[in-house]
Amino acid sequence: MINTQLYGLIGKPVEHSLSPAIHNALFKKHKINAVYLPFEVDDLESAVKGARALGIQGLNVTMPYKERILEFLDGISDDAKVIGSVNTIVNREGKFVGYNTDGIGALKALKRFVEIKNKRILVLGAGGAGRAIAYTLSKLTEVVVLNRTERKAKELEKFGVKGEKLSKGRLEYYSSWADIVINATPIGMNEDRSPVPGELLKKNQVAFDIVYSPLETRLLMEAREAGCLTIDGLWMLVYQGAESFRLWTGIKPDVEFMRNVALEVLKNVQ
Ligand SMILES: NC(=O)c1ccc[n+]([C@@H]2O[C@H](COP(=O)([O-])OP(=O)(O)OC[C@H]3O[C@@H](n4cnc5c(N)ncnc54)[C@H](OP(=O)(O)O)[C@@H]3O)[C@@H](O)[C@H]2O)c1
Known part of the structure; x- marks a missing residue:
């Protein structure tokens, strides 16, 4: 042509x-x-x-x-x-x-289902996608990022995000603190694993997994069973x-x- x-x-x-x-x-x-x-x-x-x-x-x-x-x-x-x-x-x-466009993509996906203002958001992962999401959402509300490598979590503090090293204790604490839990790690991608144990999730929370293969990851399945609103990565x-x-x-x-x-x-x- x-x-x-x-x-x-x-x-x-x-x-x-x-x-x-x-x-x-x-x-x-x-x-x-x-x-x-x-x-x-x-x-x-x-x-x-x-x-x-x-x-x-x-x-x-x-x-x-x-x-x-x-x-x-x-x-x-x-x-x-x-x-x-x-x-x-x-x-x-x-x-x-x-x-x-990753940050705006995640923001629009969330806004399709929930009001973000005044919500407490936990982001797991400070890679390319996690950074974009944390930066974009932190303009609107309170965001905590937990990351395996502490340095990358701390680097996000320049956005006004609280960045901490991922640990069992912090995951337990911030999972219960958060209104919205976002997985921005590859955990669960084409594997039957979740970055958040299902028992940490409760009704009235929102679980958003940016992994989209499978469409319903273990995180989303367990979140749905716990009564959370779930949003898939697609x-x-x-x-x-x-x-x-x-x-x-x-x-x-x-x-x-x-x-x-x-x-x-x-x-x-x-
Ligand atoms: N739905 C969408 O539109 C969309 C868009 C972009 C990305 N994604 C998906 O999002 C995921 C992340 O992408 P990315 O580009 O941000 O990747 P990336 O830059 O490689 O970052 C990966 C992040 O996950 C953490 N991580 C990896 N394996 C881990 C493990 N076993 N335990 C704990 N933390 C772990 C890494 O921690 P360290 O810093 O310690 O290495 C890093 O923070 C991928 O699955 C990708 O396919 C989806």
Whole structure:
């Protein structure tokens, strides 16, 4: 096709990503002449050079490059700079500008189901996603982050977040303190483990797992059994993807449509 614009995902691995299906379905729905492709990348610098040379209009960036990509960009949004991680690149007249949509994606996923103001939030994990979530939510309410590596938890104190080393005692204390518990570690991803023992969860709490494979992780299953409201990671995935799509096209897409596309893909791979 003439004038087809190219978008894509760079990372390693990328083959199980839901983003190509979601964004290609959105391009089709909105009659935009564009395609979105996954690119498995070994040499990040060359990949970015190639993307510039080919005139790629936008990219998502996934593990393990969300932090290292910053050095290859022409501009970085203030939020992405503070978080230190970029998951979306927009080609603005030849200049590659980096954004982070993980925090806003998590915020919108939460806001779909609960009021956040004045809620106490516990975030487990201070990796790329945990940092983005803690930073974004801390603008609105009280956030505590527990992380295996203490240094990374303490680094978040510059956002006004309380950061502590993850320990059994702190997990017990803060799980009962929190109104909303968020898992931003990979614990539970394609495995039958939970970062929070089920007996620590109680009715009236909200459990949000950003892991989306499986859709109902052990954390969410036990939280549901304890009477909590549960939110799965696919909601964050579609809201962060919606924000990327908006940055690329100016269009605010239908997240339910995006979620249905993703669910269809997940159904076919199971
Ligand atoms: N739904 C979505 O849209 C979405 C978006 C982004 C990420 N995710 C998912 O979120 C998860 C985290 O992603 P990320 O990019 O933040 O990864 P990351 O940068 O590698 O960070 C992982 C975090 O989890 C902690 N962690 C890892 N294994 C642990 C264990 N066994 N016990 C305790 N803590 C552990 C790490 O602690 P240390 O600091 O001690 O290493 C780190 O804080 C992944 O499963 C990813 O697929 C989902």
